[in-house]
Amino acid sequence: MSVPIKPLVFVVAALASPAAQAQLLGPTFESNITLTRADLDMLRQTVIQQIHGKPVGTTASWSNPDSKNSGTIKLLKKFTARNMRCEEIGYTLVTTASAVSPEHYVLDSCLQPDGSWKIL
Template structure:
């Protein structure tokens, strides 16, 4: 038991150092930390070979959950998406895209206004948005209208 705890501690410290040096993305870090936590939790169950199986199952389950959590957009991704959306809707002509990219997470995307019109006294724009999160491309279409404070609000 003590050997497992020491191994997990050494691995956790190594991962932390690699993450601080920028050598690991968020998904990789989530996978490793989840695996470590799951392995540690699994080590609390069973005895003999059963304990080894519990550690392996715990590590695998933790790695899967941690990797999925790491694939999601982080706060910086959301800020970049919001900023590029406001810029595209306010300044870009129809058909011209504004892109964003987060080199830390690997997530990126673009927004392209497609049509400008006036509705109920407000300027509105239809747009297409493409976002790549964890290597998976997602597309969205919508409509946003400029509010009295100058910000654009998604209507649909």
């Protein structure tokens, strides 16, 4: 199942819990970006396992052979905000709709007291 999503919402959706993803990924969003649920899970796991807490400059990639969607993720900066450890992360998506022109996003997320990461 493919999920069309707003460009600036995709990472929030990808990093959210499955319940929150269901709320964010309703059928009302329109975009050239179309990611499957498996794509979102791969993106989320890549950030959690290979980016958060790593040195600045760390890069990771994900690829879904079923949807033919892929992406790269790079830890751009670490900083403190509201007394929380935060990271600025760059995302590049290559989807079947954006293969000629990959789409780029930068979002900040901060480590919460419960150990989860929250998009600012």
